Amino acid sequence: MTDAPVLETIGLSKSFPGVRALHDVRFRLFPGEVHTLMGQNGAGKSTLINVLTGVHEPDAGEIRLGGEPVHFTAPLEAEAAGIQTLYQEVNLCPNLSVAENMFAGRQPKRRGAIDWRTIHARAQAALAALNVTVDVTKSLDTYPIAVQQMVAIARALSVDARVLILDEPTSSLDDGEVTRLFDVLRKLRDSGLAILFVTHFLEQTYAISDRITVMRNGEREGEYLAKDLPVELLVSKMVGHERMTERLERAATEAPAEQSSVAPFLEMRGVARRGVMNPVDIDVQPGQILGLAGLLGSGRTETARLLFGAERSDAGATRIGGKTVKLHSPRDAVRHGMGYCPEDRKKEGIVADLSIRENIILAVQARRGLWRCIGKAKQREIANRYIQQFGIKARDAEQPIGLLSGGNQQKVLLARWLATEPKMLILDEPTRGIDVAAKFEIMDRVLALCAKGLSILFISSEVSEVVRVSHRIAVLRDRRKVAEVAGHTASEDDVYRLIAGGSE
Template identity: 60%
Template sequence: MAQEPILEMHRIHKRFPGVVALKNVGIRLFPGEVHALMGQNGAGKSTLIKVLTGVEKPDGGDIRLAGKKIQPGSVLEAQDLGISTVYQEVNLCPNLSVAENIYIGRFPTRGPLIDWPLMQERARSALKALNLSVDVSLPLFSYPVAVQQMVAIARALSTEAQVLILDEPTSSLDEDEVGRLFEALRQLKSKGIAILFVTHFLDQTYAISDRITVLRNGEFEGEYMAADLPRLQLINKMVGREIDESAFGRQEGASNADSSGRRPFLATQRLGRAGAMQPIDLDVRCGEVLGLGGLLGSGRTETARMLFGIDPADTGSLSIEGVPVRVNTPHRAIQNGLAFCPEDRKTEGIVADLSIRENIILALQAKRGVFRFLSKKRQSAVAEDCIKQLGIKVADAESPISQLSGGNQQKAMLARWLATEPKMLILDEPTRGIDVAAKLEIMDLVKEQCRKGLAILFISSEMPEVLRVSDRIAVLRDRQKIGELAGNDADEQKVFRMIAGVDS
């Protein structure tokens, strides 16, 4: 396309105290194109988007929209200029109705009144354009995250945007919903809207993008046409070193040995919870990774929460090392040697304002109880030890954990639980929202811990990752366990055939 770019960011600089977040970064968006912004965590993608949408002020460089220099000072200003954003986490108001969430700030009015019927009608048709039909008068919280995400997109589109920014909009959507979203994006493309798309998923990048800009360590790496940039090369450009994509492809069980003879650490018999999980039989063995495979909503997280006593089971029994126990609170679970890294790192994992040391020490101190306080010296020693062992990239264990990148935060979460010397580790989506290299590192750490004799329950929505680390895979569908596969003869096709109910 020989057109002029509709939006151009040129030589953008942004410094935060102590860090240079963006150095000389530029990006060009063309009308009718989907432009993917790629890079590892900490590459500067988020900062670049914040600068573009007026959340952060750049320290240098300029932004041109249709040839005119602009300086959006707020989200509202950016919106008025025609730059709309959909963020990674749904940034809507759960207490307002669906219709309101789309139109708040730009209500249709009749005289001095908000025209509610007209607004709801418009909301219905806006959602219909995205192939979604829901009751728009209900509060947003009554819908699942995927619907909320579509509402956020409908809102972004309702502003007559020229430029639409999608910051990891697909991380909480299932495949079907992603397809629907892409359908909508193609429609928008044909209307000449420029779309900036940030994602961690390579497949999605290639499925929808025309052009790719790669950032690395806050610097501009390059701009490429998607068609001219093979996957492997893209990954190399992102991580800045040679990485074998096939490292992802083929699974290597943690132990590689037949683990059926090992003693089970935890076993459940018909363990279930009404409304959350059908009765399930699982056994997790020492020195073995049991993967939970299944699609979004199949009950993976529910199983983990049940085992850890967050949503305690109401039927069935659970035994640990052969002894029946009742795990009805996380505290009991911890006392029994369990540890759990929850799915939502930001809200259920890290305590953002505390230092890395304090975050790591949290579970250990909780396990010891209030009266056996760990001295600061011991704390530092434990933290330093974890940081070294897990290779957390950090200058100072005393800086707030929120300054770490997603991958390093996740490692700190692992460290928190490893410090309690658990016998079994439940990992719910430990690789979500972190970059490829960090994913591999986390998976290697998991395997390493497993070799030390830890029993591990590994949950991920990325099937290749489950296949890669697991010795055995329990396959879930619709909150039921439908079967088990040995890691070394499982592949994606087999798992999916199982889920689809096709006998192989």
């Protein structure tokens, strides 16, 4: 690593109506390092990236690239200067092929026509560097989110750059894919590339980082070498007080109390869909959290979608409250008191152009029907109550949800379903892309609701989180349930052994 930063900000500030997003931020990124940006949702991480890449213009301060002042008015200008960015959400065109997405706007040509043979070959090679093998001529939307994320990463890596910015690139990847990505990033770092990495995963932070900058309330709290910053101290600096360390330690040792056996709220017996999910048996009991554990592609989300009627089963039976029911659509599930926070909040959860109020009220209004409209004053009352309870950082309830950070969008989705007073919640990766403090905030609320009798199906790619909060854990592998263990007695190693094919 050289002494001169390749990218630097001095006194950078940025405000939006009613919100001070950045204030007097000093940031340095050196060649040949992985520099991780840490902070809670709303700390200013995304705004800093957006200012660095020309999405927003700063109100004050200076950006220097290679020691020279720069002023970007659009992302294309930043890219032309050598700054490549991969954002938290996969911003690709699902209707185009994998290859078309990777070379959009920079297609090689031959004799005036697009050279498709070269495009396909280069796309295959770029993905092969990440150990990903797919048909690059197929439409992107035929592949799962994890593959789409890897395509976005391959696109960013396939362009020569001085700076690579990765905003939550691992949020949809399993452990093996994360390992492969980190191998690639280390090679790029060793070649002299400067990498700015944003994540909420503490283990990943210490696995890949050379340097860490902590953001809090729009300001830089400090810059540290990763080896000199213990994880407990990092967390306390992110949230601004030492008590969070005690909270983390307590959560790591506490396990859900064993529940007495009660009649299930929901039972699935042999429920399956050809080509999607093998027959599965699942019980979800009132006042309990059933965790689904498994690797990417094991059938976790597929099970949730079958349960909520988002996918129609072609085998088996579902019983709710002891009665056999047919869930032909999510509307049927909502009518029976169920709510669903999907894994892909951008595509299947939020309505980006609508306000926070409108997003929160959607499910309540759908349940009441078109002819029993909720008055606007009542809508504001409901929305403001959840904004306050969840600590949603926004100007007011009328702010478009698309302008919120990912973590605050997730809080709005959870508020949407809690406003319906459900009997059961399906939470598919509810803490994906959310900082440490917000994770505990959300899970504390979920556990409190569970204690009042709410049934919860909980899905997370973080096995430690599943083990920590679940009363029972159903282990999935190859789109079938292979085991079920008691959450209060299972360890992460036990669950991983079952996922890998060991005995219960």
